[in-house]
Amino acid sequence: MIHFDQVSLQYPSTRTLALNRISTEVARGEFVYLIGHSGAGKSSFMSLLLKRALPTAGEVRVAGEPLGRYRGGRVSVLRRRMGIIFQENMLLPQLTAYQNVAFALRVTEAPRVSSLGSWNERVGTALRLVGLEHKRAALPHQLSQGEQQRVAIARAVVGAPALLLADEPTGNLDPENSRDVLRVLERVNESGTTVLVATHARELVESRRHRTLTLRRGELVRDDAGGGYQL
Numbered sequence: 640m641i642h643f644d645q646v647s648l649q650y651p652s653t654r655t656l657a658l659n660r661i662s663t664e665v666a667r668g669e670f671v672y673l674i675g676h677s678g679a680g681k682s683s684f685m686s687l688l689l690k691r692a693l694p695t696a697g698e699v700r701v702a703g704e705p706l707g708r709y710r711g712g713r714v715s716v717l718r719r720r721m722g723i724i725f726q727e728n729m730l731l732p733q734l735t736a737y738q739n740v741a742f743a744l745r746v747t748e749a750p751r752v753s754s755l756g757s758w759n760e761r762v763g764t765a766l767r768l769v770g771l772e773h774k775r776a777a778l779p780h781q782l783s784q785g786e787q788q789r790v791a792i793a794r795a796v797v798g799a800p801a802l803l804l805a806d807e808p809t810g811n812l813d814p815e816n817s818r819d820v821l822r823v824l825e826r827v828n829e830s831g832t833t834v835l836v837a838t839h840a841r842e843l844v845e846s847r848r849h850r851t852l853t854l855r856r857g858e859l860v861r862d863d864a865g866g867g868y869q870l
């Protein structure tokens with residue numbers, strides 16, 4: 640699903656070498672953590688996948704296709720194939736949980752009815768997946784931070800992306816809500832989506848037992864296989 644071949648990223652403005660000759664692969668259906676201290680290069684790794692930044696050397700492929708082939712309007716096609724979650728949930732404050740999730744279908748001009756069901760069914764399924772169907776009518780400010788982040792996850796997966804990228808998804812959450820969010824991401828993964836989670840919260844990651852890639856000053860220094868859960 641993700642293939643990095645000797646990828647480097649040097650930001651031209653500061654000449655910072657944010658990523659240095661990274662080679663790794665993430666297979667379809669995997670759940671992988673990307674960890675490292677602040678400035679290690681986690682967000683830069685994500686930016687390359689979203690084509691928000693371009694590698695200065697090497698090649699990035701997603702689902703077998705080199706990202707260099709996505710140009711102009713096709714970049715939005717690439718991003719549409721991915722679900723994205725950030726530390727800030729970026730929900731629209733005037734829309735209910737349901738409407739926020741449905742909004743993702745609207746902006747991507749998803750067909751009203753498809754093999755995945757009607758919009759209504761798809762939003763219901765996504766809210767159920769994150770355990771919030773009963774809060775469908777709530778506005779973001781009526782939800783806890785953890786619930787808001789779960790709505791953001793529902794919004795990210797309602798388009799049935801093959802790949803879900805989460806950049807510090809628990810950054811604003813207390814430990815209990817953080818664990819809830821990770822459990823929801825695991826459920827998303829169990830439904831077949833490849834999940835990549837960037838975080839500096841090493842202690843949280845260690846409690847979950849998934850494959851973990853460690854970046855240090857732009858270098859991939861460890862690749863630890865996961866195995867089983869430790870709840």
Ligand SMILES: Nc1ncnc2c1ncn2[C@@H]1O[C@H](COP(=O)(O)OP(=O)(O)OP(=O)(O)O)[C@@H](O)[C@H]1O
Pocket residue numbers: 650652653655656657675676677678679680681682683684839
């Ligand atoms: N747009 C940019 N222009 C110039 N330098 C940048 C830019 N974005 C990041 N950097 C630099 O690249 C390096 C890697 O940053 P990056 O944001 O990828 O790290 P990170 O691991 O995500 O950190 P954090 O956990 O603090 O978000 C840092 O030295 C950072 O200062």
